[in-house]
Amino acid sequence: KAGVTQTPRYLIKTRGQQVTLSCSPISGHRSVSWYQQTPGQGLQFLFEYFSETQRNKGNFPGRFSGRQFSNSRSEMNVSTLELGDSALYLCASSFGALNTEAFFGQGTRLTVV
Amino acid sequence: GQQLNQSPQSMFIQEGEDVSMNCTSSSIFNTWLWYKQDPGEGPVLLIALYKAGELTSNGRLTAQFGITRKDSFLNISASIPSDVGIYFCAGSGNTPLVFGKGTRLSVIA
Numbered sequence: 001k002a003g004v005t006q007t008p009r010y011l012i013k014t015r016g017q018q019v020t021l022s023c024s025p026i027s028g029h030r031s032v033s034w035y036q037q038t039p040g041q042g043l044q045f046l047f048e049y050f051s052e053t054q055r056n057k058g059n060f061p062g063r064f065s066g067r068q069f070s071n072s073r074s075e076m077n078v079s080t081l082e083l084g085d086s087a088l089y090l091c092a093s094s095f096g097a098l099n100t101e102a103f104f105g106q107g108t109r110l111t112v113v
Numbered sequence: 114g115q116q117l118n119q120s121p122q123s124m125f126i127q128e129g130e131d132v133s134m135n136c137t138s139s140s141i142f143n144t145w146l147w148y149k150q151d152p153g154e155g156p157v158l159l160i161a162l163y164k165a166g167e168l169t170s171n172g173r174l175t176a177q178f179g180i181t182r183k184d185s186f187l188n189i190s191a192s193i194p195s196d197v198g199i200y201f202c203a204g205s206g207n208t209p210l211v212f213g214k215g216t217r218l219s220v221i222a
Contacts, residue, residue, distance in 0.1 A: 004155075033209060043156075043201065043212040056209045090155050092210075101146065102203075102210060104155035 002027065004093045004105035011025075012111045018079040020106045025072050025093030031055075032074040033102065034066060037088040046089075049074055081112045119202050119213025126192055127221050135186040136202035145178050145185040146203040146210070156201055160187070165194040192220050 005024040013019050025032050034046040049068035066076040078085055084086040088109050092102040119136045126132055136145070140150050144163055148156035162178035162185060169176055175188045185204070189196055199215040 006155075035212075043203075045209045045211070048209050058209070100144070101158055102160045103158060104148075106153075106155045106195040109153070 003089055004103055006089075006091050006105035008109050009106065010109045010111075012113060013081050014113055015081055015083060017075075017081050018077060019081060019110060020075055020077045021030060021089055021091075021110075023076075023091030023105060025074070026103055029093040029095050029103075030072055031094040031096060031100075032068055032072065033092045033094070034074070034076050035090045035092065036060075037090055038058070038086075043090070046076065050113045051068075078110075083112050086110060086112045117202055117204055117211055117213040119216055121216055122214070123217040123219070123221045126191060128194060129193070130192055132189040132192055132218060134182060134200060134202075135147060135188060135215045136206055138203070138211070139183070140204075140206055141182040141204045142204035144180070144201075145176070145184070146205075147174075147176050147187045148201045148203065150199045150201065150215070154200075158202075174215040177219045189218075194220050194222055196220055 007022045028084040031050045036044045037091040045078045047066050063079045068074045088107045090107045091105045094100045094102045117138050121158050121210040132203045146161050147159045150156040160176040165182050166180045167178040173190045197220050199217050201215045203210045
């Protein structure tokens, strides 16, 4: 069974640009969560999607958005990039509801210059 | 956002030694998960715990779900060089997973 796939692995963008990251969950998993990981803040929850609906949202500005498609694949978008958005963005896939095991992809390393 | 208190922050141990790390929370959790992350990679799930008092092993790793449901610990026995990495605890109580800040483990051969 293939794991969680995130693309691209690395991105370099300039301030003010926007970026879209993609995540394909494990086959059969319907829940996708996104996290931002930085050395100072650790793993911070961005949002969670289940069956194309955003179920939970973290404490991030509206520049961060996401969506989930009918095949459970998910994308997250960050608009008007700031230097502080440089981070490892991780996607986690779960079979169903909360309190179940979450499996992470390798992440997308975003660098904003 | 909310985070768990994970300790210690870092450990330097000799190969063959046992390791213990723990996480505490002010909230009650229904699930505790333990992950290991290597540089430049995503966290890999090591052990999942779903019941207060539960003790679960995965090879040389053993984790327990505290009976108060507010803590968990992870033990690694007979450490080897490939145990090097950052270990994270994560908890969920009908909310999205909350993560500890990690324990960085270094193993000296």
